Amino acid sequence: MESVPAIYGTRERVVQIAPARVSYEMVPAITRTVYRTVKVDGGYSWEWRVINGRKVLCKIRHKARYQRLAETVVVQPERQRRIVSPAEYESVAEEVLVQPEQRRIVNFPATYQTVARRILVREGSSRWRQVRIPRHCRY
Template sequence: MRHSFWSALAALIVSPLVSTSVLAGGKALSCYEQATVPAVYKTVNERVLVQPASSYVVQKPAVYSYQARRVLVQPERVSYRTSPAVYQTRQSRVLVQPASVGWEYRVINGRNILCKVQNPAVYRTVSQKVLVQSASRVAVRQPAIYSSVKEKVLVQPATSYRVQKPAVYQTVSRQVLVQPAQTVWKPVKVRGCRY
């Protein structure tokens, strides 16, 4: 503000007065000389983008494992075996004629006499084929047959996920011009000039 004031004063007032004073040969009341005021800078810090935000995909392959598995080679089977009938020969006493009472003539002492006679039972031994065990059908079980095989199984399926990378910033310092360099008139003390 002070520089602006002195600049305006030099341009509008001082220069004509000095010229007039010198030309007229009058007494100088105040004297000024030109001076350069250097530019004024200040340091500012700025946050600048070094690398923008990005993302990438990470692929994770599927995970497999091998494990034993029991497999059926041949199912259970049932077959039948036939057992023939079993016979046995047995002997038994069979009544041929039961005991009985009858009349018959007998000659006793030259005489023909009718006598009552008891006849014993008549038996006969016969052989007979007897069924001891009839023919049968026996079920014979054959157990199932298994085997162990290795197979590839999925433990974890393939997956993917996205990784986010945040933007990278950096703080940098730079000089900023606050006021440019300028030429101003400043008062001076010289002989013959009152200040």
């Protein structure tokens, strides 16, 4: 049986890590100080006077008096501002199984070969035997 290990690969994908959000903030009112000159006193008034022994109603002119007044004016009222924050994304690498582990049965065919080997033909023994050695003494 032959075993082929599993093959793994890396895959990158984009994942949302924070959803889109909407928040509100208050923007304060914009004001400006405006100065105006206003008539405070002056003009005419009526007054009783005695002229030549007679009581007479007289019109009297008063010198005009002006004063500068400071007035705060709202240029733009306070308002609520909408702030939209987009969703946040991140790239994530993850390990993925490309091909699972495989186990296969492999058949190996029989092989034949001619082999030389030593085979025992006769048992060994020990005994005395007459041997003829050339150029030695003769019996």
